Amino acid sequence: MRNGGAVLLDFDHTLFDTDRFFWIDIRAAFIQFGIDGGRWEESYARVWPDGYSLEKHLDYLTRQGQVTVSVKTAIQQVLRASFADLRSYLFADVEPFLSRLQAAKIPCFLLSFGDASWQEYKVHGAGLAHFFEDVFYTPKVQAKVEVVEKVVGRFGRIAVVDNDPRELDLIKARHPEIETFWITRVPRDALESVDSETRERFREARAYATLLAEFPHHRCHTLSEVTL
Numbered sequence: 001m002r003n004g005g006a007v008l009l010d011f012d013h014t015l016f017d018t019d020r021f022f023w024i025d026i027r028a029a030f031i032q033f034g035i036d037g038g039r040w041e042e043s044y045a046r047v048w049p050d051g052y053s054l055e056k057h058l059d060y061l062t063r064q065g066q067v068t069v070s071v072k073t074a075i076q077q078v079l080r081a082s083f084a085d086l087r088s089y090l091f092a093d094v095e096p097f098l099s100r101l102q103a104a105k106i107p108c109f110l111l112s113f114g115d116a117s118w119q120e121y122k123v124h125g126a127g128l129a130h131f132f133e134d135v136f137y138t139p140k141v142q143a144k145v146e147v148v149e150k151v152v153g154r155f156g157r158i159a160v161v162d163n164d165p166r167e168l169d170l171i172k173a174r175h176p177e178i179e180t181f182w183i184t185r186v187p188r189d190a191l192e193s194v195d196s197e198t199r200e201r202f203r204e205a206r207a208y209a210t211l212l213a214e215f216p217h218h219r220c221h222t223l224s225e226v227t228l
C-alpha cells in the first residue's frame with residue numbers, strides 16, 4: 001500500500017458477516033421465543049422500509065399479537081446481552097487489514113448503506129469506528145458514488161472495496177481512475193451449492209456474488225488482495 005492514497009470500504013458482507021449475524025443468529029434469537037420464522041421474515045420486510053432496528057421489529061411483532069408484553073421483555077434482554085459485542089461477526093482479516101492501514105497512515109473511510117442508526121449500531125458493536133477517518137451512512141441504494149465525490153479530490157489514489165458490483169459500476173463510470181475491488185466472502189463451493197442450509201447461510205451474500213458487472217473490477221475474496 002502506498003501513501004498518498006485512501007481506502008473506502010463497504011460494511012455489510014465486506015467487513016461484517018451480515019448473513020450469519022442477522023439471518024442466522026438474530027433470527028434464531030426471535031424463534032427461540034416461539035415466533036414463527038416465516039412471520040418473522042414477513043414482519044422484517046414491513047419494518048425495514050421505515051428504518052430498521054431490533055426494537056422496532058419487536059414493537060411491530062408485539063402490535064401484531066405475535067409477542068406478549070412479558071415475552072417482549074425477555075427477548076429484549078436476550079438481544080441486549082447477546083448482540084452488544086458484534087466483533088465475532090467480523091471476517092478474520094478485517095482487524096489486521098485496518099491495523100496495517102492505520103500503521104501506514106493510509107486514511108480509511110467507511111461507506112455503509114442502510115438506516116443510519118441501524119448501521120451505526122453494527123459498526124460500533126463491531127468495534128471498528130476508531131479505524132476510520134470518517135464514516136458515511138447512506139439510506140439510498142447505489143448512492144455511494146455521491147460519498148466518493150466528497151473525498152476523491154483529496155487523494156492521489158483511491159481503492160474502493162464492496163461486495164455489490166452495482167455500487168462499484170457507478171463509481172467506475174464516473175471515476176475510471178479509482179481502483180474498484182469486488183469482494184465475495186462466499187466460499188466457491190457454497191456459491192454453486194444447491195443445499196438449502198448452505199444457501200440460507202449465505203443468503204444475501206450469494207445474490208451479490210452472482211450479479212453481472214458492467215466494468216471489470218478486481219475480484220477478490222480477502223482484504224489481503226486489496227492493493228493501492
Ligand SMILES: [Mg+2]
Pocket residue numbers: 010011012013014162163164
Ligand atoms: Mg455490502
